[in-house]
Amino acid sequence: MAANYAVERKIAELAVRRASILTNKTFHSLVKGTVSKEDKSPVTIGDFGAQSAVIGAVLHAFPGDAVVGEEDADVLRQDENTRTLVWDLVKGAVEESAALNGEIGTIQTAEEMMDLIDRGNSEGGPKGRIWALDPIDGTKGFLRGGQYAVCLALMVDGEVVVGAMGCPNLPVDPANPDGERGVLFSTAKGAGAIQKPLNSSLDVEGTPIAMNKVTDLSQASFCESVEAGHSSHGQQAAIAKALGITKDSVRMDSQAKYGSIARGDGDIYLRLPTSKSYQEKIWDHAAGKLLVEEAGGVVTDSVGKTLDFSIGRTLRDNKGVVAAEKDVHQQVLDAVMAELSKASL
CATH class of the missing domain: 3.40.190.80 (D-Maltodextrin-Binding Protein; domain 2)
Known part of the structure; x- marks a missing residue:
């Protein structure tokens, strides 16, 4: 019988929603705090903040799990101004998320925030429970005002079994592209896939989604x-x-x-x-x-x-x-x- 990952799926949804609150605030700010990594790809204060927000929620629920995250906190440890910007974002997002979703792990200090970011240092592999996190997937889209996503997945012994994705700029109804924006997708192995508005209440189960049947x-x-x-x-x-x-x-x-x-x-x-x-x-x-x-x-x-x-x-x-x-x-x-x-x- 297939394992039931309903709890992990719910935590993934809550963690992604918390990070999406944070990234959406940064998206509408004139100050995105862009720096460049060694491969010349951009990273923003939103990336750092979202990574700590997600990892904080995941490890609060599953302290023994590992996380493969895209970022580390080296820049924040060296740059006080950037660290302060990120910490202000994280504090606000954690408080707002707690008001909407209930408590899913507090983050008390900037030092704890940076330690959480650095917990995304797993090398992955074929054994155990490992979460894969992209705090802002599509950073260039995020910077230009396009689409981006907060993406989180759980792998168990190398197999992806849970996924959640927050897309703050995607229309809830694709037939009404100028209407409400912000979609939360989630899925678990063998349990189908759903979407719901990012700002929906916790008791909203979501709408099942399916690919088009292509006949031509x-x-x-x-x-x-x-x-x-x-x-x-x-x-x-x-x-x-x-x-x-x-x-x-x-x-x-x-x-x-x-x-x-x-x-x-x-x-x-x-x-x-x-x-x-x-x-x-x-x-x-x-x-x-x-x-x-x-x-x-x-x-x-x-x-x-x-x-x-x-x-x-x-x-x-x-x-x-x-x-x-x-x-x-x-x-x-x-x-x-x-x-x-x-x-x-």
């Missing part, structure tokens, strides 16, 4: 990354043409793409490798992968291999991502492999 691939639509450095737009256009797809692709930052196709806004998500050396990070795909699968999809890499979350902080044995509704995934994958084989000739 020429009528399908693609989701892809905004950043060309993240995925090959040219190859994806060629694949769309090979499949007879004529609709313009929808470009969106973050794992919001997984949520978007899981609820039927789009049908296919491709993230094709832009270099032979690049390794996808587990926190960029864990929650979204399970969400799509529980909504009726299949997620593999660009040669049809299952994404392997058991070997560390990256998906080093996989190249690219192909996500589509289960009945057409193989057809999409065939087109992907045909296009990639041309590039290797």
